[in-house]
Amino acid sequence: MNTSHWALVTGGSAGIGFAIARELLRREYRVILVSRSEERLQEARRRLLSETGRGEECIALRAADLTQAEAPAELLRWISEMGYAVEVLVNNAGMYFFRDAVALPVEDVERIVSLNVRSVAMMCRLFGEQMAARGHGYILNLSSYSVYMRLPGWSLYSGSKAFVRNFSITFGREMRSRGVVVTTAAPAGVATELMGLPPKVFSLAKKTGFLMRPESCARRVMKALFKGREYIIPGWYNRLWIPLLSCIGRRTAVWFHRKTARWQQ
Ligand SMILES: NC(=O)c1ccc[n+]([C@@H]2O[C@H](COP(=O)([O-])OP(=O)(O)OC[C@H]3O[C@@H](n4cnc5c(N)ncnc54)[C@H](OP(=O)(O)O)[C@@H]3O)[C@@H](O)[C@H]2O)c1
Numbered sequence: 672m673n674t675s676h677w678a679l680v681t682g683g684s685a686g687i688g689f690a691i692a693r694e695l696l697r698r699e700y701r702v703i704l705v706s707r708s709e710e711r712l713q714e715a716r717r718r719l720l721s722e723t724g725r726g727e728e729c730i731a732l733r734a735a736d737l738t739q740a741e742a743p744a745e746l747l748r749w750i751s752e753m754g755y756a757v758e759v760l761v762n763n764a765g766m767y768f769f770r771d772a773v774a775l776p777v778e779d780v781e782r783i784v785s786l787n788v789r790s791v792a793m794m795c796r797l798f799g800e801q802m803a804a805r806g807h808g809y810i811l812n813l814s815s816y817s818v819y820m821r822l823p824g825w826s827l828y829s830g831s832k833a834f835v836r837n838f839s840i841t842f843g844r845e846m847r848s849r850g851v852v853v854t855t856a857a858p859a860g861v862a863t864e865l866m867g868l869p870p871k872v873f874s875l876a877k878k879t880g881f882l883m884r885p886e887s888c889a890r891r892v893m894k895a896l897f898k899g900r901e902y903i904i905p906g907w908y909n910r911l912w913i914p915l916l917s918c919i920g921r922r923t924a925v926w927f928h929r930k931t932a933r934w935q936q
Contacts (some may be wrong), residue, residue: 677755679703679746681737681794682764684711686863687813689719690889691761692730696723698893700759702730705746709734731755737764738785743793747801759809759896760798762791765832767865769824769932780827787831795842795853803849810851811896812839816859816909819916823928832857836902843901852899856892859909861885 678695682688683704692702696719704712712732719730733749735742750757766783768775791812802808814836817829836855843853862882876882888905895903904910
């Protein structure tokens, strides 16, 4: 833990990213929050200051759209100009669709690949280089449990997260000898806005524990990162299902898709 160093959290204004930012502030890091909406960033900063009791100087904000090809390099440039040294990078911003790939507008296909795939690779490449030069750093990449479920409607989402998983684990093995820890997290359902569930389904899923609380997810992934773990699926019970999920065939997957498609807004 280093009080003079910074942690950068993409998608830090909401959901899991917000909860991770709060964990990092509690661990005495200063935090840079990155997401598109300036207004949501300001609101997140207000909440984080009041919930953690840290000073204003501990949170910096940067509005950036990470679907834009030049965004990671611009972010790096701005951070160098500000004189921040990023010790912890959290590639959390992500986009989700529950729709067959051929039914999605082409622009949405480009956006999900740009955000979930390209921006993660570029952020790791650019910030990883600086960490390697310092011989120290931590990177957390958010994959997803959906990589274990080959559900129709998820080809782009789980495909992009499978890239994150394989890229991140292998990248971590390249970086370990350079003093940089890379942890890949694959949460199952977490109670955030990501999936756009209807309010009734969302609240039922939260009450029954089907969706994990973002705070609980953040606590578990942060612990894994600082312990130097390579891969984490938050929640032991989620790990139990994996052998069963790998046995699910096409027909069952198509049936499940038909049954659950109406829950998506
Ligand atoms: N929730 C789950 O069940 C779940 C499960 C497994 C994995 N994950 C992964 O965990 C990560 C976080 O998910 P979440 O559920 O916390 O999502 P969320 O609640 O929808 O929050 C997404 C965050 O990313 C920001 N963001 C979205 N598009 C962006 C862009 N183009 N450029 C920069 N920032 C952007 C959003 O702010 P703005 O809208 O202001 O940009 C927001 O701060 C994602 O990678 C997701 O795939 C989530």
